[in-house]
Amino acid sequence: MMQPLWYSLLTAMLIVYVVLDGFDFGAGIVYGFVAKSDADRRQVLSAVGPVWDGNEVWLLAAGGTLFFAFPRAYAAGFSGFYMPLIILLWLLILRGLSIELRSHEPYKLWYEFWDWTFRFASILIVIILGAAFGNIVRGVPLNADGYFAIPLFTNMLIHPSIGILDYYTVVAGLFALAVLALHGALFLVWKADGPVRERSIALAKRLWWIVIALAAVTFALTPTVRPEFFAPLVARVWPLLLLVISLAGLFYIPPALKGANDIRPFLGSIVFIAGILASMAGTLFPDLIVSTTNPSYNLTAYTASASMYGLQVGLVWWIIGMILVVVYFTFVYRNLSGKVSAQTKGE
Amino acid sequence: MLWDRLQFAFTVTYHYLFPQLTMGLALIIVFMKWRYLRTNNDKWNRAARFWARIFAINFAVGVVTGIPMEFQFGTNWAGFSNFAGGVIGQTLAMEGVFAFFLESSLLGLFLFGEKKLGRRGHFAVAAGLCAGSWLSGYFIIATNAFMQHPVGYAVGANGTLQLASFWQFVLNPWAVWEYAHNMSASVITAATVVASVGALWKLIGKYHEESSLFLRVGVITALVASVLQIFPTGDQNGKLVADYQPTALAALEGVFKSGSMAPLAIIGQPNVKEQTLENPIVVPGMLSFLAYGSFNATVKGLDAFPQENWPDNIPLLYYAYHIMVGLGTLILALMAISALLIYLKRLEKTRTVLWLLMLAFPFPYIATTAGWLTTELGRQPWIVYNLLKTTAAASPMVNTGDVVFTTIGFVGLYFVIGVVFLYLVGREIARGPVYAEGKD
Numbered sequence: 001m002m003q004p005l006w007y008s009l010l011t012a013m014l015i016v017y018v019v020l021d022g023f024d025f026g027a028g029i030v031y032g033f034v035a036k037s038d039a040d041r042r043q044v045l046s047a048v049g050p051v052w053d054g055n056e057v058w059l060l061a062a063g064g065t066l067f068f069a070f071p072r073a074y075a076a077g078f079s080g081f082y083m084p085l086i087i088l089l090w091l092l093i094l095r096g097l098s099i100e101l102r103s104h105e106p107y108k109l110w111y112e113f114w115d116w117t118f119r120f121a122s123i124l125i126v127i128i129l130g131a132a133f134g135n136i137v138r139g140v141p142l143n144a145d146g147y148f149a150i151p152l153f154t155n156m157l158i159h160p161s162i163g164i165l166d167y168y169t170v171v172a173g174l175f176a177l178a179v180l181a182l183h184g185a186l187f188l189v190w191k192a193d194g195p196v197r198e199r200s201i202a203l204a205k206r207l208w209w210i211v212i213a214l215a216a217v218t219f220a221l222t223p224t225v226r227p228e229f230f231a232p233l234v235a236r237v238w239p240l241l242l243l244v245i246s247l248a249g250l251f252y253i254p255p256a257l258k259g260a261n262d263i264r265p266f267l268g269s270i271v272f273i274a275g276i277l278a279s280m281a282g283t284l285f286p287d288l289i290v291s292t293t294n295p296s297y298n299l300t301a302y303t304a305s306a307s308m309y310g311l312q313v314g315l316v317w318w319i320i321g322m323i324l325v326v327v328y329f330t331f332v333y334r335n336l337s338g339k340v341s342a343q344t345k346g347e
Numbered sequence: 348m349l350w351d352r353l354q355f356a357f358t359v360t361y362h363y364l365f366p367q368l369t370m371g372l373a374l375i376i377v378f379m380k381w382r383y384l385r386t387n388n389d390k391w392n393r394a395a396r397f398w399a400r401i402f403a404i405n406f407a408v409g410v411v412t413g414i415p416m417e418f419q420f421g422t423n424w425a426g427f428s429n430f431a432g433g434v435i436g437q438t439l440a441m442e443g444v445f446a447f448f449l450e451s452s453l454l455g456l457f458l459f460g461e462k463k464l465g466r467r468g469h470f471a472v473a474a475g476l477c478a479g480s481w482l483s484g485y486f487i488i489a490t491n492a493f494m495q496h497p498v499g500y501a502v503g504a505n506g507t508l509q510l511a512s513f514w515q516f517v518l519n520p521w522a523v524w525e526y527a528h529n530m531s532a533s534v535i536t537a538a539t540v541v542a543s544v545g546a547l548w549k550l551i552g553k554y555h556e557e558s559s560l561f562l563r564v565g566v567i568t569a570l571v572a573s574v575l576q577i578f579p580t581g582d583q584n585g586k587l588v589a590d591y592q593p594t595a596l597a598a599l600e601g602v603f604k605s606g607s608m609a610p611l612a613i614i615g616q617p618n619v620k621e622q623t624l625e626n627p628i629v630v631p632g633m634l635s636f637l638a639y640g641s642f643n644a645t646v647k648g649l650d651a652f653p654q655e656n657w658p659d660n661i662p663l664l665y666y667a668y669h670i671m672v673g674l675g676t677l678i679l680a681l682m683a684i685s686a687l688l689i690y691l692k693r694l695e696k697t698r699t700v701l702w703l704l705m706l707a708f709p710f711p712y713i714a715t716t717a718g719w720l721t722t723e724l725g726r727q728p729w730i731v732y733n734l735l736k737t738t739a740a741a742s743p744m745v746n747t748g749d750v751v752f753t754t755i756g757f758v759g760l761y762f763v764i765g766v767v768f769l770y771l772v773g774r775e776i777a778r779g780p781v782y783a784e785g786k787d
Contacts, residue, residue: 050455053410057447063417064440071432071507078421078428079742085422086415086753090760093411097764100407104771147425149744306433307501307509314437321444328452335456335463 002311003286003301006069009318011281013065015274017058018129019183022273023266024052026184028095028122029177031115034188034199041115045099046340047191052099054332056092068314072146072304073288080140080148080289081132084164088128095121123177130176134169137280138162138225139290142297146304148289162292168225175214182207183273186253186266193339201257204265208253215250226290232283239282246275262339350750351423351741354757356723358415360716361761365409367715370484370530371537372402373477375568380470390556394564395473396461397557397780398541403458404771408764410451415757417443423750427730427740431493433509434500434516438490446483450476484533485526492522494731495722496591508734521587525722528580532718534572535678536711539704541565542685544776546704549695557780562694562704566685573679581675582637588725589638592732593647595725598658599668600634601627602648609634609646617665622650658727667720674714681707 027048035041067074078085098118102111135150141162142148154163156170165173185204189197222229233239249271256264284290288304291297305311376395383391417439420428428436453476461469493500499516503509510516542565548558589596597603601612603622611634615627632642639646649657658664681703688694694701726732730740 050459053454054448054451056414057443057451060414060417060447061440061443063421064436064443067417067420067428067432068436068440071436072429074421074432074436075425075429075742078418079423079425079745082422082742082745082749083753085418086756089415089418090756092414093760093764096407096411096414097767100403101767101771104404105774145743146429147742147744149746306436307503310433310437310510313510313513314440317441318444321441321448325444325448328448332452332455335460 002308002315003305005315006065006305006311007281007285007288007301010062010065010069011278013058013062015277017055017062018277019270019273020055020058021052022180022183023187024048024055024099024184025095025122025126026180026182026187028118028184029126029181030185030188030200030203031119031122033203034185034192034196036195036199038111040194040196041111042103043192043194043196043340044188045102047188049099050336051332052096054329056096065314065318069306069311070288070299070301070304071306073299076142076146076148076299076304077289080142080150081135081164082149083152084128084132088125091121091125091128095125126177126180127170127173130173131165131169133176133280134172135164136284136289137172137222137229138168139292141293142289142291142299143293144297146297146299148291162225168221171214171218171221175211175218178207178210178214179273182211182253183266183269186269189257190263190266191340193341197262204257205254208250211250229283232285233279236282239279242275242279242282246272246279249275348738348741350747350754352737354750354754355419355423357754358412358419358757358761360719361765362409362412362416363715363719364712365405365412366480366484367533367536367712368405368540369402369409370477370480371533371535372398372405372540373473373480374534375537375541375564376402377470377473377477378564378568380473384466384470390560393780394557394560397775399458400775401772403454404768404775406454408768412761412764423742423745424730424740425742425745427735429507430735430740431508431731433503433507434497435490435493437510437513438486438493438517442483442486446479446486449479450483453479481530484530485522488526488529489517489519489522491722492519492525494729495525495726496521496587497731497734508731521591524580524583524587528576528584528718529715531572531575531580532711532715535569535576536715538565538569538572539678539711540708542569542682542704543706543708546701547776548779550698550701550705554779559695562685563689566682566689566694566704569678570682570686573675573682576675577679585637589646592725594649594652594656595658595664596638597647597649597652598661598664599721599725600646601661601665602634602646603650605645605648605651607635607643607645608632609638609644609648611637612669614669617662619661656728658724660724660727664721664724667717667724671714671717671721674710674717678707678710678714 027044031041031044035044063074066077094117098114098121102114102118140148140150151163153165154161154167156167163169182204185200185207188200189204192200233243249268252268252271253265256268286300286302287298288301289299376398379391379395379398383389383395420439453472456464457469457472457476460472464472493516496519497508498519499510499512499514500508501511541561545558545561545565548554549562588599600609601615601617601624602609603624608631610627610629610631612624613628613630615624615629618625635644635646636642638644649661685694685700685704688697688700728736728738730737
């Protein structure tokens with residue numbers, strides 16, 4: 001009872017993280033394409049500047065929740081993905097600094113440096129996150145002790161050898177890049193006005209087709225790395241239902257872009273991302289880390305969890321904490337409601 | 348393993364240079380905002396605004412260098428995470444849920460919302476931000492305290508630690524005193540930095556009103572916190588070490604042979620091979636008195652314990668402890684003299700003392716770093732005291748070459764961040780207290 005609950009709560013926290021920090025990353029990916037002048041760029045940074053830090057806390061909170069609820073999975077996953085995680089940390093550092101420090105000096109060279117850092121870090125972070133989801137779907141060579149090590153990349157051929165970056169996970173990474181680029185563009189349609197908004201609409205229309213194409217490729221490739229992956233999706237029905245809702249969100253975006261209400265396309269993207277991640281978690285349950293060497297080595301919500309007492313105590317403070325978090329976020333986003341205009345100064 | 352330790356020591360030490368200023372400065376900013384609310388004198392608000400600019404830069408670097416810490420438990424210390432995650436995962440997750448969300452939500456409002464929020468609202472936001480940062484400190488100290496003195500746990504069926512009593516774990520007496528000691532140190536750091544900037548401006552004859560205010564607030568705050576640092580918080584921490592980590596007590600005081608009337612070494616160089624303290628200058632019986640309240644109390648030396656349970660770097664532990672105590676005492680003396688001069692209304696004319704105050708800002712940072720070295724080296728060879736050795740804690744499948752690579756990467760990245768940080772803070776100090784208003 002407690003384990004499925006924590007599995008769901010952890011999934012929910014990760015979804016909130018991807019949806020919220022996803023638009024920060026997305027804004028970084030499309031930054032160079034939709035924001036040309038310095039005023040445009042300040043407009044984009046004013047949209048993400050006050051919220052990126054709070055959004056990133058969801059990653060820390062989800063990581064902490066994985067740590068205390070499923071310590072075995074935290075230990076195995078974080079040590080197994082050693083190198084990409086450390087690189088991810090460096091990129092998160094650079095991303096945060098680029099948003100925070102750009103406005104501190106009024107020089108063109110200073111702006112340019114942080115603009116490039118912001119784009120570079122946002123793009124690579126999203127590819128790594130996408131590849132990480134690819135690794136979770138495909139599985140890793142967990143051994144009997146519950147640990148694994150895995151090469152950073154392979155020769156990229158369809159081949160039994162697997163790596164953190166192999167043909168499948170790279171495609172997953174590019175899929176994530178397209179999805180969050182679209183998410184970021186739609187966020188800017190909502191928050192920006194003037195030329196940034198216009199360019200974001202035009203870009204979103206093109207990105208939408210890329211998302212469709214890469215979604216098809218990723219789905220088609222999944223059985224080549226994990227033939228049985230889709231079986232629970234059909235057998236359990238509700239992950240399938242979530243997938244249908246997700247696709248409804250995706251197909252809602254183009255007509256919504258023609259409408260007058262600028263938040264609607266972004267809401268479509270939120271439904272799409274949340275739906276696809278929830279459907280994936282529903283398909284994977286109860287597995288947290290799948291072993292490619294022997295299915296009995298899989299770390300599941302039941303084999304990797306902390307004690308019942310720990311999970312129960314955690315639930316008490318988690319609920320209190322989340323009520324507070326909802327209050328903070330409502331307060332902050334209400335304070336920041338409306339469009340960020342290009343005329344208002346960067347801060 | 349060695350590289351994992353070096354990497355964690357480097358990233359955590361570097362990271363902590365920033366939060367210690369954040370936490371202490373938050374309190375000082377809240378004080379300034381409160382004085383502004385009370386006196387309606389604009390100089391308090393100008394002072395708070397200046398420090399908010401420093402705070403913003405410092406906070407940003409603290410946030411970005413803090414993210415790796417939570418990941419590194421899993422990436423580098425998977426053995427430890429698997430063993431103790433059922434307990435310490437609680438406080439780490441709570442830090443995110445209760446402290447980081449609060450801080451990140453309020454920071455933007457604090458930095459950019461002064462006009463919109465009004466005077467009372469802005470004060471409340473500053474107070475909430477301060478509370479968030481102090482709360483974050485507690486959760487992390489409670490985690491560390493469990494490693495120093497594990498309580499509230501049970502050993503589960505598979506040999507890992509599981510939570511048995513939430514309140515016992517969260518209200519660990521070690522955590523309470525370690526937190527008090529740590530937070531007063533954090534206030535000393537911030538107050539010394541405030542006084543130091545005041546002294547700089549006073550010496551170059553700029554911003555008369557602000558520099559006087561910084562000197563007064565900085566010196567008096569640092570003096571009060573320095574007293575609290577020694578008594579009761581330092582004293583209580585010493586007694587906890589004496590009771591629960593006697594090997595650490597023996598090593599950090601350089602006591603190799605057990606005996607009553609144990610001396611307190613002021614200066615001396617430990618020689619681990621010969622098991623002696625060379626060239627010692629000591630206060631006879633003082634250690635027995637400080638640790639156990641009686642000059643005749645027996646203090647166990649390292650000879651009372653099997654060598655495999657000795658801390659593995661006794662000289663560094665010994666020096667770290669002595670540097671912490673020595674610098675703490677010097678800061679107390681400097682602040683006492685400065686406070687006396689303020690009382691006599693002579694500080695602003697006494698350039699020697701202003702010079703000393705201006706140059707004093709690195710010392711609290713060195714003292715806190717030495718203090719944390721004392722805490723962490725004193726716990727060795729254990730990662731969870733008496734339950735898990737550090738040698739069993741590293742990630743079993745991570746190649747050392749990878750750890751060397753990432754350590755070099757962290758050093759390079761953090762070096763660049765350090766240069767940028769010093770440049771930006773230097774610019775803010777050079778721009779002076781009214782720059783922000785000109786920019787609006």
